[in-house]
Amino acid sequence: MTNDHNAPQTVIKQDELRLxxxxxxxxxxxxxxxxxxxxQAYGARxxxxxxxxxxxxxxGRFPDISAAELVEQTAMDKVAISRAVSSLLKSDYVTRREDPADRRRQVLNLSEQGREVYxxxxxxxxxxxxxxITSLSTEEREQLDSIIEKLMVRAKEWSERGLIDE
Amino acid sequence: MTNDHNAPQTVIKQDELRLxxxxxxxxxxxxxxxxxxxxQAYGARxxxxxxxxxxxxxxGRFPDISAAELVEQTAMDKVAISRAVSSLLKSDYVTRREDPADRRRQVLNLSEQGREVYxxxxxxxxxxxxxxITSLSTEEREQLDSIIEKLMVRAKEWSERGLIDE
DNA sequence: TAACATTGGTTTCAATTGTAACCACTGTAT
DNA sequence: ATACAGTGGTTACAATTGAAACCAATGTTA
Structure with a gap:
């Protein structure tokens, strides 16, 4: 495929997978x-x-948003968000208030404490x-950035449009 | 600590994190x-x-190895390997035999069936x-390859030598 | 040889996670 | 109003996972 520095051609049989x-x-x-x-680093601390x-x-970056908006932002699922939020409420790192305009919706924010930890x-x-990324040059960092972006687009398509073939 | 090449055009406050x-x-x-x-694709099939x-x-690539060697190769943990192997034994995709030289050690292989599925x-x-990777050019593929390699080295160091600071 | 540490691998139990069902509220159509 | 579909969010339950205890075989020390 891409690099083979010590062989004229790839020697791996096609029906083997180099994990x-x-x-x-x-x-x-x-x-x-x-x-x-x-x-581990911040879990411990x-x-x-x-x-x-x-x-x-x-x-921290987007105050006054709801759980649903968190789902959008993080690509985490509903339930995970709900649990995370409820544990953060317990430890007083976030606050929650009802949106008077839509009483299903809960507006979330970091608390004072939460802001400190943040x-x-x-x-x-x-x-x-x-x-x-210290091991990467400036160019490599840019390359990585754009490559990840491209891969992400493709992977997203998989999850949206279903898988290959099928 | 190490290097700092931040562009002047960055507007984000330093104490905010752009996830x-x-x-x-x-x-x-x-x-x-x-x-x-x-x-999903092969799970389903x-x-x-x-x-x-x-x-x-x-x-498939390394016949006659033991669970411990699988752990090394995959960076998965002992227990995960043990469970995977035991389920593969049940479905007759792998075989296992005792190493006579060390009776604790079990030598694993794909079975005929396993080889077919493989x-x-x-x-x-x-x-x-x-x-x-169709979305990537040949150069980008090479770049990605070498970048991942570098990042992996660093991340591996973390898990081996413990975390930063500490 | 007895004692103890180490290694390969499994089991147990608790915590984490994912799926589906669910409740409460809103929006829309009747 | 009433009914019904859609949305925000939580709960319940089952499956997956991880940590630690464990067993059996080997290696090491004396």
Whole structure:
């Protein structure tokens, strides 16, 4: 395929799969390693799960939104959001008030406390991201950015339009 | 700490986090989308979970290995492997025999049936990968390959040497 | 040889997650 | 008003997962 530095042609039989080179697999291993490391970091310090932290991250940037809007933003599902929010309410990191215009809708926000925690996690998160990409040149960072964007479009199509063939 | 190449045009306050641009987050969303789509594809056709399929994929390339070696190869954990193997034994996709040299160790292989299923899944998997990367140019594919490699090294260091700071 | 640490692998139990059913409210049509 | 479909959000239950305890075999030390 792309790179074979030590062989004139790829020697792998077509009916074998090189898992180590298989993109979906590599993405998954990489992403798991990264997520686990980071979630340990703030999980340990602030007792936050990844979904909870995601909710806070969104609320930090977009105040006054509802759970449904969180679903849109994060691509997490309804139930996960509901649970994350309810645990964040319990720990007083977020506040919730009814939207008088639509009494089904609950408007969410970071609480004072939540804002403090948020302010402390953000640099930590950035530090991790920084550390992760120090090994990349500026060009590579840009490349990665645009490549991820393209892959995401494709993957999104899968989930929307159903799978290949079928 | 390490390097700082931030553009002057960035308007986001430093103490805010743009989740949509946060690499660990994007990786996770992308990887989940891809994995779910693909696992649906062969889960539906062959009743395989992702861990089970991974085990088969490794066994297809590396016969006569043990569960412990599977752990090494896949970065999955002991228990996940154990469960996957036991379900694969039940469906007769893999065989297991005791290593006479070390009676704790079990040597695993694809069965005839397993090999057949493997042979049918491989093209399917490749088709998905293909479809995913059609949106990328040849250069981009090479870039992605090497970038993932670099990120993986870093993430691996985290899990081995513990986290940043600490 | 007895004692103890280590390794390969499984089991158990609790926490996390996903799916579907559900309740409460709103919007629309009758 | 009344009925009914759609939406926001939660609950209940089953399946999946992870951590820790565990068993059996091996290696190591004395």
């Amino acid at each position: 180590e080179k298989f993109l979906p697999y590599r993405l998954s291993v990489l992403s798991n390693r990264v997520s686990n490391a980071i979630s 602030f007792h936050l799960t990844i979904p909870a932290w995601r909710v806070m991250a969104i609320l 302010a402390r996690i953000v640099p930590l998160a950035q530090q991790y991201e920084n550390d992760l | 949509e641009k946060f690499l660990p987050y994007r990786l996770s969303v992308l990887s989940n989308r891809v994995s779910n789509a693909i696992s 062959f009743h395989l979970t992702i861990p089970a399929w991974r085990v088969m994929a490794i066994l 042979a049918r899944i491989v093209p399917l998997a490749q088709q998905y990968e293909n479809d995913l």
